[in-house]
Amino acid sequence: AQTVTQSQPEMSVQEAETVTLSCTYDTSESNYYLFWYKQPPSRQMILVIRQEAYKQQNATENRFSVNFQKAAKSFSLKISDSQLGDTAMYFCAFPQAGGGADGLTFGKGTHLIIQP
Amino acid sequence: GAVVSQHPSWVICKSGTSVKIECRSLDFQATTMFWYRQFPKQSLMLMATSNEGSKATYEQGVEKDKFLINHASLTLSTLTVTSAHPEDSSFYICSARASGGVYEQYFGPGTRLTVT
Numbered sequence: 001a002q003t004v005t006q007s008q009p010e011m012s013v014q015e016a017e018t019v020t021l022s023c024t025y026d027t028s029e030s031n032y033y034l035f036w037y038k039q040p041p042s043r044q045m046i047l048v049i050r051q052e053a054y055k056q057q058n059a060t061e062n063r064f065s066v067n068f069q070k071a072a073k074s075f076s077l078k079i080s081d082s083q084l085g086d087t088a089m090y091f092c093a094f095p096q097a098g099g100g101a102d103g104l105t106f107g108k109g110t111h112l113i114i115q116p
Numbered sequence: 117g118a119v120v121s122q123h124p125s126w127v128i129c130k131s132g133t134s135v136k137i138e139c140r141s142l143d144f145q146a147t148t149m150f151w152y153r154q155f156p157k158q159s160l161m162l163m164a165t166s167n168e169g170s171k172a173t174y175e176q177g178v179e180k181d182k183f184l185i186n187h188a189s190l191t192l193s194t195l196t197v198t199s200a201h202p203e204d205s206s207f208y209i210c211s212a213r214a215s216g217g218v219y220e221q222y223f224g225p226g227t228r229l230t231v232t
């Protein structure tokens with residue numbers, strides 16, 4: 001079974017700073033997808049970024065980027081120039097069987113607070 | 117595009133009654149829908165995978181007779197909590213994968229269930 005571990009229950013940074021959220025996972029699959037989701041106070045889940053394991057290049061979406069270390073099974077999220085609207089719960093997620101079309105296993109989440 | 121709705125957004129029911137939650141894909145066809153449960157200040161846990169026209173697949177530990185799932189069309193899946201008890205009080209979230217979609221899951225806004 002896949003496991004996803006987020007070891008930072010809460011983080012707080014000042015606006016405009018850079019913050020990195022960590023995630024490790026365990027899988028026996030060789031090809032798979034990884035996701036970071038954001039859940040703001042509205043509780044609507046929002047996809048932040050995805051990474052395909054077979055791609056060497058780390059995914060980037062505007063201010064959000066990942067550091068994907070396949071051998072170490074590590075998938076951290078870096079948020080640059082943090083904004084107040086980034087305050088939310090962030091969940092790392094891994095498909096049940098590795099494939100992108102599967103139901104997701106989520107980490108416990110990191111509550112990110114951006115201070116003005 | 118890619119909007120998923122849930123109805124109702126909040127429901128209160130008495131212990132012993134049943135309640136139905138609807139999940140609709142508004143602008144795309146979804147062959148697969150997923151149901152998650154989220155307790156306060158916790159992560160999402162996959163309950164079941166619902167495929168149009170076939171029986172749902174339940175995760176280990178989820179009572180299929182208590183949480184009835186019906187995916188009758190390509191745009192609608194329903195979750196019925198039967199004989200609800202206070203411990204069933206939770207936030208229920210559905211997601212939908214577009215037909216032919218590789219990995220993208222679109223999440224509904226969630227339904228808060230309170231059983232008194």
